[in-house]
Amino acid sequence: MSKSQFLLDKNITFLNHGSFGACPKPIFDEFQRFQLELENDPVHFIQKKLPVYLKEAKKPLAKFIGCEMEDFFFTPNPTFAINTVMRSLNLQKDDEILTTNHEYGAMDRTWNFFCKKTGAKYIRQEIKLPIVSKEQIIEEFWKGYTSKTKVVFLNHISSSTALIFPVKEICDKAQELGLITIVDGAHVPGHIDLNITELNPDFYTGTLHKWMLAPKGSSFLYVKAAFQNDIDPLVVSWGYESLFPSESQFLDYQEYQGTQDVSQYLCTPKVIEFLETNNWEQISDDCKKIVRDNYQRFCDLVNTKPICPITDVFLGQMASIPIKTSKPMELKELLYTKYNIQIPVMPLNGSVYIRYSINAYNSQEDLEVLYQAIAAIINTTDLIEV
């Protein structure tokens, strides 16, 4: 699929789908069509059409992510979703939330905030690199378990290290131990297989605006039925003490949170149709192969080692190259300003990673541009140590 089907600047080598996705033109057109329809008669749209459109949007999404449409609601982003869960958890002083040291910074901050307020403890269990096997991750993760552990919080695909985590195995064991499981699957929908019912977490958040190609600000929070009555809305509005209650108090509370333009949610049927008619699973598989085929070569270039076995067990459409630099922000800036390459350079746990994402609009050529740029930076600056 050519880059011209997307709205991306043609002069930029865009290797950062992972941060905020990229939206194809037909989906963006649908987004704007909904905005125009709203503006055409805002009252009728918001009071009458919106509830119907929301249901029409949730139905195909439920099938896509493998759960019932009554069990999730749209949120603008995963931070919003995890804040919603966090605020409703009734944890006590010294209760522990077990997690890894690979989680997304906004999530770490959310939990730190919660722990400051409640006296609970956020345990960032170290998962050592390089990863050698799923079993290693699982074993290291459970070393953080104590009699005080009440919650497991885990990313399904990590941000800075771009690794797929063995979420199913960890959720299964957590259920056996009677722990609450919360999964941050921001990178998962449209990227790797997802069936929430089979995975069986208590809470799961994912985005549509990353790998499903939806317009920005489209995500969801799944809540297992047993927890739905305990989840407060982050913003209290008309759905609380509703004048017209539906069958689900959970959805009444969560789905209307004041006046908003939610056209990005309403595009979901178009988003899924776009993925299906363009045979997206095949496109994704082809992209994953490009990611794997290049990984060792980039590590060799910067004289570091892969952080995991180069297989689809750990790698999807992104890979993080460990890079030795004391100036990650300067390196990112130089790649953008001098070489027109949009790519994140991210510090985590004392190391720095440069993460390339590959999507339908990328080709091997983009990675050659990156390769040449890094080679030039090594030869002409002291930003990268080799």
Ligand SMILES: Cc1ncc(COP(=O)(O)O)c(C=O)c1O
């Ligand atoms: C693991 C993970 N969680 C969450 C997010 C995004 O969260 P938000 O859009 O709420 O900032 C990302 C984005 O890259 C991520 O990698």
